[in-house]
Structures are given as C-alpha cells and as structure tokens.
Amino acid sequence: MQNYDRVESKRSNSEEASAQSEPEESVSTRLLDPIRLAALDRYDILDTPPEKGFDDIVHLARRLFDVPVALVSLVDRHRQWFKARSGFELSETPIAQSVCAHALSSRDVLVIPDLTKDLRTASNTLVTGEPKIRFYAGAPLVTPDGHVLGTLCIIDVVSRPQGFSVNQAEDLKKLADQVVALLEMRLAVGQRDNLLRQAAEARTRAEEDRRRMVEMFEQAPSFMAMLRGPDHRYEYVNQAYRRMVGNREVLGRTVTEALPDAAEQGVIAILDQVFRTGETFVAEAAPFRSQPNSDNPSTDIYVDFVCQPVRDLNGEVTGIFIDGSDVTERERQIRRQTALAELGGRLRDVRDVDEIVRRATASLAGGLAHDRIGFGSVDVDSETILIRPETRKPGVASIAGTHAFRNFGSFIENLKRGETVVIPDVRADVRTADAAEEFAKIDIGALLNMPVVQGGRLVLVVFVQHIKPHEWSDDELWFIRQIADRTQAAIAQIEAEAQQEVLNQELSHRLKNTLAMVQAIASQTLRGVSERDAVEAFSNRIQSLSVAHDVLLQKSWTSARVREIVKAVLAPFERSESIDFKGSDLRLGAKAALTFSLIIHELGTNALKYGALSVPEGKVEILWSIEGPRDEAEFVFRWSESGGPPAREPRGRRGFGSRLIRIGLTGTGGVETSYADTGLAVVMKAPLALLQQS
Known part of the structure; x- marks a missing residue:
C-alpha cells in the first residue's frame, strides 16, 4: 500500500495545543456571524429532501476513505443539519454535538485523530455516548464569496493515531468543492427557476392585465377605436364603436373602406391632419350621420370625440386612437330647452294659424329624432288630412297629399278629443294593428300625432314618424306637450283677439250710433x-x-x-x-x-x-x-x-x-x-x- 505524508506531520506541537485550546467564544462568534448565516439562507437548502448528487458524494467519500460515516453537514444557528448522510441515522444534531462547528474558521481540512483526546470534542455526547465516534476529518464548504457553510466530513468509531495524509486531505477537499459546486448549481437552477417562475407570473399578470384592459376597453361606455398607418386601418374597436357604426365589419379595413358615409362627412380629412401634424383633435357635439346599412335610412347623432396620435419609440406617429361619446340625447335636450325658450318669441306676433303650426313643427324637428315630421290640415267631416310638404331624412319618401284617417286605424277619435296620439309600434297598438300593411307601404313603424284645435274643432295635426318602431322618452313626450301647449295658446290668442275684434266692432258701432244720436239731439235742441x-x-x-x-x-x-x-x-x-x-x-x-x-x-x-x-x-x-x-x-x-x-x-x-x-x-x-x-x-x-x- 502506498505511503502518504501525514497531515499532522506538518503541524508543530504548539499549533496542535493551540487548536485544542480554541476559546469557545470564537466558535460562537463564527457560528452566529449574520453574514455567514445570510449566505447559508441564500442557498435555501436547509430541510430540503435528499438529492442524488449530494448522496453520491457521501457514498463516494465513505468508500474512498474507508469510514463508516460520511456527511454533508450545514451548520445553522442552533443545529447542524445533514443535506446528505451515509452511515448515520440522524438528519440533524444540536449545535452542542457539532464537531463541524469547529471547522468554520479555517479554509483547511480539520482533522482530529482521536476525539477523546481533543479538548474541543472530548466531552461531546456523540463521543462519550453512542455512537462513540473517535475520528473526524472535515473539509470546509467555502462559497465563492468566502463564507463557510459547513463541512463534508468523514467519521470513524476507531481513532486513527496515524492521522490523515495530505493527499487524503486534498481528496476530501476536492469532494467538498464538488459539494459547493452542487450548491452553486442548485442555487443557479433555483434562481433560474425563480426567474422562470417570476417570468411566468409576470406573463400571467400581463395577460391578466391585458385581459382586464381588453375587457375594460370592450365594455367601456364610450366608443373607442385604434387605427394604424397613414391609411387609417382599424386594429381594435370596442362594442360601443361597433354599435355606433351599425355592427359593420371594420377590423382590418381602412376607414374609407369600412365607413364610406363617414368619409363623405370629412372624417378622413381630420384623421389625415392628426396623422400628419401629430396634434390632437378635439370636437364637441359634432353632428354625424350614421347609416348602419343600406336598407335603413341614416340617423343623425351628435358626438364628443378625441383623435389622439399614437407614437413609436422614436416619436413618429404610427396610428390614431379615437375615444368619444354619443351625446345626442344631451344635445337634443339642450336644443329642446332652446327651442321652447325661443318658441314664445317666434309665435308672439304671428296671426296666421298655418304659420304658427309651421314654426311649432320646426321647433319639434330640432329637438326630436325623426324620419319624417310635418303637419296637415284636417277635414273633420270627411275625416281626411291634407299633408303639406314635410321634413324628411335622406332616402325617406314624401307622403304629401290627402289621406283618409280610417285607412290607418281608429286614432282619429283621440285626435277629435284633442288627445296627443303616441304609437311606438303600429303593429302592436290596437288602434293601428289592422292597418299595419298600409303603414308599411308608406314606411311608418311608429307615429306621434299632436292635434291642433280651433274653436273646439280639430283643424290641424302635427306628426312625427319613424320607419322602425320607436319608444319616445319621457323627456321627448314632455317636450312635445310643451310645444303643443304653446301652439294651442298662440292659436287661442288668435281666437280671443278675433272674438274681441267682433266685440269691439259691435261696441264701436253702438257707440258711434250713440254719439250720432247725441249730435242729432243737440242739433235739434240747439236749433x-x-x-x-x-x-x-x-x-x-x-x-x-x-x-x-x-x-x-x-x-x-x-x-x-x-x-x-x-x-x-x-x-x-x-x-x-x-x-x-x-x-x-x-x-x-x-x-x-x-x-x-x-x-x-x-x-x-x-x-x-x-x-x-x-x-x-x-x-x-x-x-x-x-x-x-x-x-x-x-x-x-x-x-x-x-x-x-x-x-x-x-x-x-x-x-x-x-x-x-x-x-x-x-x-x-x-x-x-x-x-x-x-x-x-x-x-x-x-x-x-x-x-x-x-
């Protein structure tokens, strides 16, 4: 068997004595060093399950050094815990039983040939009692930044007075380096896994944020659209925008292709200006005529909207974001209030009933959505109406001419009583259901008739019509009633003035007769x-x-x-x-x-x-x-x-x-x-x- 130089041969007797008399406080200081403990925590290895790489090393050390016990020992605050163990049942021991704690201050292998004779270990209960260990050699586990986490140690129950050769110490140290390498690899893998987990979590959060943003974008009450490129091609639109354009297919198409009616109203010029100048365009209560499909007439609406340029990282405009709201009802409410405020002045000096009704109809048209609006003269005896040329939306046919009320239901009876007739759906109302086909021929799906009574007799009817069924709001009905009241008041004033004129003429006639009689009597009396x-x-x-x-x-x-x-x-x-x-x-x-x-x-x-x-x-x-x-x-x-x-x-x-x-x-x-x-x-x-x- 090859002879090795013994490790203890390099140590003097004074050094050995010094090592055996190492002060206890220095061990405690190294043990509780917060920087060392933080380094141990960073590896996140304590109390983890066995791993093959570490187990292989202790098995190899046990066979290589012919010992019954080999351990990868990690020294914590109050215990030493074994990441890998071979020939030892316990997974950890209290720090008081730790021999490895004495190896924390050195970068060299700690060798104690006879644990019973070393002051540091002689009283250790693992020495004095079972399993009565006698020999210890531990190579420190030194991290790349110089912290000792524990040891790779081998233990024998028989002392080895001959000590530990230099080569054996180097072999043990190299195995300890492999343990540190595994720790580093495990840390790197953990960090990688953590980064991957963080990346996955970030992707999940981003996807969730994107989902929420898309949901918010989709459910937003205002209409929104993202346009890309100088030709203004639709990239995104939300539900409100799709509703506004009649659910027409717009994604992937340019504004000109998807909404030719919008292009005709100057929308393209605005978008071109924003894309060219990079300046935001803001509009309030802008009129917009929307035609969802070619089968239905266009609808006039009012919108507040903003065209905001979208820029790339270089500051170049790449698209336009549109955000807006349909403010038609708000604008019409304002127009209704204005119309009512102005109507009194417009009717004050008018003395012709037809002109009063014409002006009242114009006020209605400005405050109500409609497809056709106008008025007609009524012949109550024949129950017919002569409709004057009316106000119509583009594409809506005129119904000017004479019509018999009874051909369109029984609501003439309501009009004769001076009642305003409101029929949201001519097919569903009992007064008009039987005449639904007749209404369809002249494109009437909903109607509102406001009677004008003069001298207790129905003389005129103001009408508002929609091609499709239409529900008039409470605000609209209130507005119609206000117009009707003002119109009827103006006509009543004409009637009152006419009656007063007759009365005045009669009084004048009688007064002149009286004055003539006074003159005649005076002439006779004073003859x-x-x-x-x-x-x-x-x-x-x-x-x-x-x-x-x-x-x-x-x-x-x-x-x-x-x-x-x-x-x-x-x-x-x-x-x-x-x-x-x-x-x-x-x-x-x-x-x-x-x-x-x-x-x-x-x-x-x-x-x-x-x-x-x-x-x-x-x-x-x-x-x-x-x-x-x-x-x-x-x-x-x-x-x-x-x-x-x-x-x-x-x-x-x-x-x-x-x-x-x-x-x-x-x-x-x-x-x-x-x-x-x-x-x-x-x-x-x-x-x-x-x-x-x-």
Missing part, C-alpha cells in the same frame, strides 16, 4: 240758439271723441300711440299740410288718450280760427318726447305756431277749450303757455307712468 259757433264747437268735440275712440279701438281700448292720435284728430283740418309733427314711438293709456285727443282738437281749432292756420303762410310744429331719469320720466308735449297773427291771451271769461288746455294732460296743470307776436306756444308736462295707465 234756436243764436250762438252757432258754440253749437259747432260742441259738435266738433263730439267728433274728436269719436276719432279718439276709433284709435283706441285698434288696441282693444287699452292704449293708443301718440302719433296716431295726432294724425287722426288733425286729419279733418284743411291745413293739415301746414302741420309738422314728430316724436318718439309712445303709447298713452285709454283715459289719457281721450284727454289728449280733446286737447289736440282745441289747439287745432284755435289755430284754424285765430292762429297760424288762419293764414296761408302759417305753420304748426308739434313735438313730444320723454325726459328725465327712468323712474321719474316725464312726457313733454310742445305745440308751436309761427307765420300767423300775434297770439293774444283771452280776456274775460274763458271758454271750455281754454280751460281744458289750462288743466293739462292729467287735469292737474303742468302747462306753460306763451302768447307772443310770433304765435302761440304751449308746453305740457306730465308723469309718463300716470299717462300710460289703462
């Missing part, structure tokens, strides 16, 4: 009166009241314009061409209008008899205006004569006319009279609010 001027003045004053009455009659006896009163009272004067008058467009209340007409009559009569109108070259200028702040405004009336004889103040007892002029417009004065050589000048002032009272 013998020698002062004919007074009789004539009385008659003329009655005539002036009659003229003022005619002016007031035009406004139902509520007010009269100053200009109209002046013009009417002075019209009978032969010198009217010498009278110039001007002033603001102002109305006076009924009482003030009568007083004002008498004052004008007296001033005109005096001018004709004694003043400027008594000579050919004489002139009269009449001016009126409003002066002063709004809350204290005054009506100012000026009468100025020129070119006539000098004006002289009346002497003695004043007549009725002079007294009337003197007390002014309200009977309380406010009159300035100037009698000059140039002619008479009169200025009258009165509170405007008082004069405009009815």
